[in-house]
Amino acid sequence: MKKTNAMRILDKNKIPYVINEYEYDESDLSAVAMAEKTKVNIDRIFKTLVLFGDKTGYLVACISGKTELDLKKIAKISKNKKVEMIHMKDLLKITGYIRGGCSPLGMKKTFPSYIGNSCLNFETIFISGGKRGMQIEIGPKDLIKILDIHIDNISINS
Template sequence: MKKTNAMRLLDAKKYKYEIAEYPVDEDDLSAVSAAAKTGQDIRRIFKTLVLIGDKTGYLVACIPGERELDLKTLAKVSGNKKVEMIPMKDLEKITGYIRGGCSPLGMKKLYPTYIDESSMEFPTILISGGKRGVQIELEPEKLGKMLNADVISISFV
């Protein structure tokens, strides 16, 4: 498999990671589907959400696949009055990635990033590898360090 930008960044830091590949279903690009196809616990599969704040501009949130993003909390901790998801049509232009393959690592720019604190309950978590059908498994602390991320409670069931 060809390396993605996310993998190249991890390689440059000499961080250990595993790759989990799975068949892509264009009609279901959800984290729940990725968890089922890789046999992983959905609480360890983190989806990458890209938002825009009314004061700070673009930001990224990584939360467990089965959870919802707490927009009010994220707005508050990111210095915004409100945050909202970017339109899907703008995702590739802003991040360089397409829906279902958007990794928090290797975006066009390093945006302020927030990782849900539940990530720290596990020795490793999985994030998008930067391509549909590819997950990267790595230590949550290393991910946080690479993204200079704030690790806080930003999701709910």
Template sequence: MAHKTNACRLLDQKKIPYTLHEYTFSEDALDAVHVAQETGQDPGKVFKTLVANGDKTGHLVACIPADRTLDLKKLAKISGNKKCELIHVKDLEKITGYIRGGCSPIGMKKLFPTFLDQSADQKTPIFISAGKRGLQVALAPENLLEITRGRMTPLT
């Protein structure tokens, strides 16, 4: 069994039920679609964690299905920004404490405003990074919203 990550420890602390799923990862394929293939999950149930910067609010987090693209205009509007742009991958660890391919919306250095694509509403569980490459956590969308103090909204 994999070592507990910050995300797992926080879920345990809040007594939020989840299951862990290990998969084989490769440096060449860190994208969420690959994770869906490796875990045998529908790419619509595997959510990638993207970190953006809003011109008014600063950093924010968007969780969207593996096979979709983030609509930055929608994210800006819902988060109270005029515009948002994704942060550069080289800044990810400094901002979140996580590396590319292992970035979880749970347990970042700070609790940033978090938005979950509304497509998660029809899916239980959803899969997100457990905070380490090769490890996913499956949980109910409402539990992800609870622990991140997030909001469900159209993002793609």
């Protein structure tokens, strides 16, 4: 298996993780589909969303797979008046990752990052491994430490 940027960062920092590969369907790259394929509890799957804030620029949010990001909450927490999702066509240019394979680790640049506080309910969570069909299982505290990620309630249904 070829290492992704996300894995190289974890290796360099001696952070333990487990790779979980699965067959994916390009027509459905959702966390729900991933949970069904892998039989992983969807509450433990954290999707990575990239946004643009009117004051701070780009930022990253990781939320549980079954929840929806609360744009008003993330704007307030990130000290923006307004945030919006970036256009999918810009994802690769901004992060170095494609849709369905965007990891909060190893982006082209380091952006302020936020994660839903429900991550602390689990010993390990799943984040994208940096390519489609690959998830990294990692302790949320390790992810928080390595990314200096902010923890808060940023979902509508959390």
